[in-house]
Amino acid sequence: MSEKKFYVIGGEYADSAFTRIATGKTLEKYGPYTADEARAFWRDITGRTVDNAMVRYVVKADEDLEDSQYYVVGGEYADSDFHEIAAGKKLEVYGPFARQQALDFWRGITSQTIDSCLHRYDISRNDPRG
Structure with missing residues (x-):
């Protein structure tokens, strides 16, 4: 039986609700780790970023990542065809x-x-930024 995998995910966010990564930044993902390794890495990285209230990291199990891959995408479009x-x-x-x-x-x-x-917004399973 394989050991459960864990990841440390986060970075600098644009809002205090931690829903949107800051402009020019990317969502960071570290791992896979064992549970103990993930906690140790999380302690280290949060210790280095403690002075920035807009930085947040969480530990997620591999199976929890599947459910965390939804994005809300959209904005103001040029016309009601919503292509541009x-x-x-x-x-x-x-x-x-x-x-x-x-x-x-x-x-x-x-x-x-x-x-x-x-304006139009959709829910996507894939990050459109690639």
């Missing part, structure tokens, strides 16, 4: 989330743009 982002705008990507968290976040962000026929 509006001039001067960027594709917005939020996550990764667990499935229910992604749905809750999608509901929140779409309620903020309900009066705009050019």
Whole structure:
């Protein structure tokens, strides 16, 4: 029987809810580790970043990562065909989330743009940034 694998995931976020990675940063993923190795790595990396309140790392088991691969993607589009982002705008990507968290976040962000026929957000299983 193979030993359970763990990962340390996180980085610098753009918001204090830790839903969006900071501009110019990427979501970091370290591992696989054993449970003890993951905890030791987490202690080390959080100790080095303790002075930045926008940095957060969590330990996740391998099987928990499957559920945390949902993204909310969209923004303001050039027209109602929703093929091209509006001039001067960027594709917005939020996550990764667990499935229910992604749905809750999608509901929140779409309620903020309900009066705009050019805004659209979708839930994706893949990070569109590659």
